[in-house]
Amino acid sequence: MGRWNSLRNQIFVGFVLVMLMVLFIAGIVAYDRVSGLLKTNAEKHIHQTAVQANGRLDALISQVNSLTAQVADDPYVQRLLSNEKGGESATFNQRQALLQIVGSYQSFMxxxxxxxxxTTNYSRIFPMDDRSLDGRLDRNWITEADKEKGRLIWTGPDPEDPGVIMAIRRVSLLDRAFEHGGYVVVRMQRSFFQLNDLDDADDTLDSILLVDTNGSVVTSNLEADLNVETLLSSDRSIVQTRDEPYIVVRQHSEITGWTLAVLTPVSETTEGVSILRTALLISGLFGVVLFLIMSFLLSTMITRPIRRLMRAMRSARPGAMEPNIMVSSTMEIHKLNEVYNQMVYRLNELTQEVYEKEIMQSRTELKALQSQINPHFLFNTLEAFYWSLEDKGDEEMARMVVAMSRLFRYIISSPNKNEWVTLADELEHAERYLRIMEMRLGERLTWEIQLSDSMRTVKIPKLLIQPLVENAILHGVESRIGPGKVSVRVDASTKEGLVHIEVRDDGPGMNDQRLQSVVHALNGGPAVSDKGTGVGLINVDRRLKLYFGNQLGKACGLSVKSEPDEGTIISFDIPKDTEGAYDSWQNDSNRR
Known part of the structure; x- marks a missing residue:
């Protein structure tokens, strides 16, 4: 699961999904727009073909109309029909003469x-036989021709010859005030209406169907079996035949009343759509393959330096961490590697520091152990001095020996035991030290210790106050002419939650230069002292920062105030609640 959940696979899958979504949406939109455009263009083309065919048909009808009008208005025909109207029947020679006249008009088309x-009584005078008009046509067409008063009426296929289309018009006698004079019937071959020249010119597969008012097919080049009645009655633009569906565009002729239908197979109009679909599928497949390769390369390029950095982290061992030497063109990866290298350098430095501190601590513990070899011998010896002095009646020296014994017992202990004491215990130890020094200095030393009851049980690391008292006696009382005083005061700090501890002396104090050198030594500079080692204050300051630095921050450490001839004040603050630092020390002690 972890292998497939890698960053490279996530980037790769994410890029591929986004690309597929983009290609899918773009393909659908492009297909919809282009296919709609192709269909619209196909329908426009079909409609244009239908309009053109209908115009061509109207032109042919107009030619027939003009031809029959010329025959009806011919002077010889007018005179012959006028005589018939007047009761004078045409002779054989007169009717024979019509053959040449009519033949000359037929030759023009x-x-x-x-x-x-x-004639008006339906008798035929040309051709020369005795057939009547009502025997040739239905009386409804004759009545229709009478109503139209000279307009050409198309009656449809010839009942005697289905390959011929008939039309009739009434003849109006010009010299008799357009009185009804007879009829002219023209018979046209179906091939006259084929309109094949349109298909050849456009090089299309459109089919043209011409239907008269009776629903009879005048002409058609449609090979499919199609129900004409369904075609004319349906309002749909697509008609299903037995073989395939057709797109139909209908045009109605106002001159003849016929319906012209242009039919185009749907497959022909969607041929471009099929090509488009194939092109989109091929281009989409090519795009997906190309994007898969690019996504794989891109994800590999992004994750390769991260994997190298991971390998460097896995191979790192404490104390032997090596920086990852890598140059990446990606700013974030380069920055990450730079931060890792900085961490490696810092960890190596800290490891070295810890190593040195461990060595130092080991040496210190070794010296402490050496110094504690058989400490009971020292205590027993002091006890022997005490009983000897008691026997001799030297009580003052006996008290001094007891104080020294207790002082040594407080100081000499296991480094990992009794490291933390209460303020009451720490001040009691300082008091024992002051009593011993009082025996040495006599009246030159007076001292005072102030501890509020609320602060007695506050935990504090051992031997933080006594070195300050020692410093006050060494540099304060002993450096002064005449008696001196050391004051130790412990009370609540002005800062909430802190305990203020202050050691004051009334010695000669320090000038600015001397004070600055002491502050500089506390901040890490060299220790400068004209008496002793000068490391007591530095030791206390470092221990305070070690124990309480995390809680107090920059405010942690010793504060030194001094004025010439006014003495010196050394103070520090500790948290009233020192449980956190105390528990941390105990855990470290248990681990050691």
Whole structure:
């Protein structure tokens, strides 16, 4: 699970998912827009073809209309029909002459099968036979032609010859105030309406279907089996045939009343869409493969320096950590590696410091152990001195020996035991030291210790106050002419939660230069002293910072105030609640 949950795999999968989503959305949008555009263009093309075909059909109808109008208005035909109207029947020669006249008009137009001329009583005078008009056509068409008063009426296929389309118009006699004079019937071949030149010119696969008002097919180049009634009655733009669906565009002719339908297979209009779909799939597949490669390379480029850094971290061992030498073009990776190297350098420094401190501590413990070899011998000896002095009646010296014995017992103990004491115990130890020094200095030393009851049980590291008292006697009382005083005061600090401890003497004090040298020594500079080693204050200051530095921060440590001829005040603050530092010390002691 962890292997597949690596950063490289997450980046790789994330990039691939985003890319697939982008390609999917872009492909759908492009497919929808382009396919819609292709379909719209196809429908426009079909509609344009239908309009063009309908215009072409109207032009052909106009030619037929013009031809029949010329025949109806011919002077010879007008005179012959006028005589028939007046009761004078045409002779054989007169009717024979119509053959040449009608033939001359037919020669001007291809597709005319024949032309027929009838009188008002439906008798045919051309061609020369005795057939009547009502025997050729349904009376409804004759009535329709009478209503239109000279407009050409298309009646549909010839009942006697389905390959011929018939049309009729009434003849108006010009010299009789447009009185009804007869009828002209024209018979046109179906091929006249094929409109094949449109398909050849556009190089399309459009099919054209021409249907008359009766629903009969005038002309068609549609090979599929199609129900004409369904085609004309349906309002849908797509009609399903037995073979395949067709897109249909219908045009209605106002001249003939016929319906022209242009049919295009749906497969032809969607051919471009299929090509588009294939192109999108191929380009999308190519894009996915390319992005997979790029995502893999990019994720590898990002995670490779991180893996190198991880290997360097795994191989690191305390005390032997090596920096990771790596140059990355990525700013964040370079910064991370730089921070790691800085951590390595710092840890090596800290390890060295800890190592040196451990050596120093080991040496110190060794010396302490050496100094504590058979300490009972020292205590027993002091006890022997005490009883000897008691027997001799030298009580003052006996008290001094007892004080020294207790002083040594307080100081000489295991380094890992009794390190923390109460303020009451620490001040009691300082008092024993002051009594011993009082025996040595006599009337030159007076001292005072003030401890509030609320502070007696506060925990404090051992031997923090006594070195300050020792310093006050050494540099204060002994450096002064005449008697001197040392005061120790422990009370609540002005800062909340702290205990203030102050050791004051009325010695000669220090000038600014001397005071600055002491402060400099406390801050890490060389110890300067004209008496002793001068390390007592430094030792106390460092121990305070070691124990309470985390709690007090920069405020931790000794504070030294001194004025010439006014004495010196050395003070420090500790937390009233020292449980945290005390528990930390105990844990360290248990580990050791």
């Amino acid at each position: 291809n597709g005319v099968q024949s032309m027929e001329i009838y």
